[in-house]
Amino acid sequence: MTRPDEHPLVGAVRPLADAMGAEILRPDQARSDDVVLSWEGAEVLAVRLPQLSDSLGHILAAMERSHGMPLASLDRRAKQSVVRTLEARGAFSVRHGVETVANALGVSRFTVYNYLNRESEARSAKPQVKDAQ
Structure with missing residues (x-):
């Protein structure tokens, strides 16, 4: 085709x-x-469709292409952004997702979990806006 x-x-x-x-x-x-x-x-x-675990590799490769460099070469803020994007796309529901992402970012699993926790804390700290009725 x-x-x-x-x-x-x-x-x-x-x-x-x-x-x-x-x-x-x-x-x-x-x-x-x-x-x-x-x-x-x-x-x-x-x-x-590929197996979900194979998709993560393709997503990481696409992110490297969009950043124009290996993800491990990104600064901390950019790595945190990558983790947020991957979380939104369900990357961490894949078996060994955290390990795969940590390897791609050149950081430890602990660091990825810290990025995820910070994002979770930031979301819960935002004031909730109620709909006006």
Whole structure:
């Protein structure tokens, strides 16, 4: 499916699939757990989602590309931002997620947990705004 004349849906989905580490297949290659996408009633492609643990590696690689340097080279504030982003994306629900992120950031697991705790404390310290009725 890499022909230059590929269907527009394939071209639209490809950046998302690449960022997630998913595989784009022909619909006839789909397994029961793949996602088949249709266009105007016709099946166009199937997406094979990666294992969740593989997705974390792709997310970390994408973050390195967006920062333009290895995550371990970032300053503390940027590393904290990376941890916040990863937390929002569910990275720490993956088995060994903290260890994987710590290795990518060049810090200890303890440091990642500190970043997570600081973020949690900052959220709980913000005053809650009630809706006006």
